[in-house]
Structure formats: C-alpha cells, structure tokens
Amino acid sequence: MTYLFNGFRTLTTAILLISAMSTNAYAMPKGDTSKGEIKTPSCRFCHGSNGIAPQPSYPNLAGQQQQYLYDAMLAYTNDMRIGPMATMMKGQLQNLNTQDLADIAAYYSAMK
Numbered sequence: 001m002t003y004l005f006n007g008f009r010t011l012t013t014a015i016l017l018i019s020a021m022s023t024n025a026y027a028m029p030k031g032d033t034s035k036g037e038i039k040t041p042s043c044r045f046c047h048g049s050n051g052i053a054p055q056p057s058y059p060n061l062a063g064q065q066q067q068y069l070y071d072a073m074l075a076y077t078n079d080m081r082i083g084p085m086a087t088m089m090k091g092q093l094q095n096l097n098t099q100d101l102a103d104i105a106a107y108y109s110a111m112k
C-alpha cells in the first residue's frame with residue numbers, strides 16, 4: 001500500500017511539474033482589436049486610454065506582446081499570480097471569457 005502510494009505521489013509530482021512548465025503559453029483564441037477596445041472601458045482608469053499607466057506602480061500595456069498579455073490575464077483568473085494587486089486584477093477580469101481576453105490582448109499589443 002505504501003509502495004503504491006509513493007508511486008502515485010511521484011506520478012502526481014511529475015504531472016504537476018509538467019503542467020507548471022507548460023503554463024507560460026496558453027492556446028489563445030484569435031483576438032479582434034476593435035472588439036478589445038469596446039471591452040476595456042474600465043481598464044483605462046489604471047492602464048491609461050493609450051495603454052500607458054498614469055501611476056508608476058501600475059504596468060503599461062501598450063505594445064506588449066499579445067501572448068504575454070493573454071497569459072498574464074489568464075494567470076490572474078487561475079490564481080497563478082498572487083498578491084493584493086493580483087487579487088484586484090482577478091476581480092477586474094471576472095466577467096471576461098478567454099475570447100474577451102484575446103481581444104483585449106490584441107487591442108493593447110497593437111498600441112504603439
């Protein structure tokens with residue numbers, strides 16, 4: 001029984017490691033820039049209407065890699081990013097699905 005349990009634990013650890021390594025690139029739906037613009041009125045307050053944050057402690061989003069933005073937003077929704085500001089960001093994204101996130105990522109990454 002102990003032997004079986006240890007084997008199971010090793011397998012579980014291996015699976016967790018493999019999934020941890022693959023979390024930095026999620027399959028992303030095709031993003032639509034103009035739809036992304038419509039879905040971001042509330043984001044402007046902190047990330048700026050031009051994607052440049054007015055507060056030095058908030059991140060700029062303009063011109064950032066599309067895949068990176070998508071992965072970052074998914075990470076907030078999946079609790080892969082933690083901390084008070086990450087929890088706040090999770091709340092900001094709670095009503096958005098993966099297509100919305102892809103549209104938003106396309107919108108900000110297209111900004112120069």
Ligand code: HEC
Nearest residue numbers: 042043045046057058059069072073081085086089092104
């Ligand atoms: C109240 C201010 C605020 C609002 C509103 C807000 N954000 Fe954020 N956002 C932040 C802060 C602060 C961070 C950094 C959080 C951290 O510590 O991980 C962040 C991080 C992010 C990141 C990750 C950036 C990076 O470089 O890793 C993305 C993407 C993002 N926000 C998108 C959005 C979108 C899309 C919306 C609107 C749906 C939004 N945010 C609304 C303050 C805000």
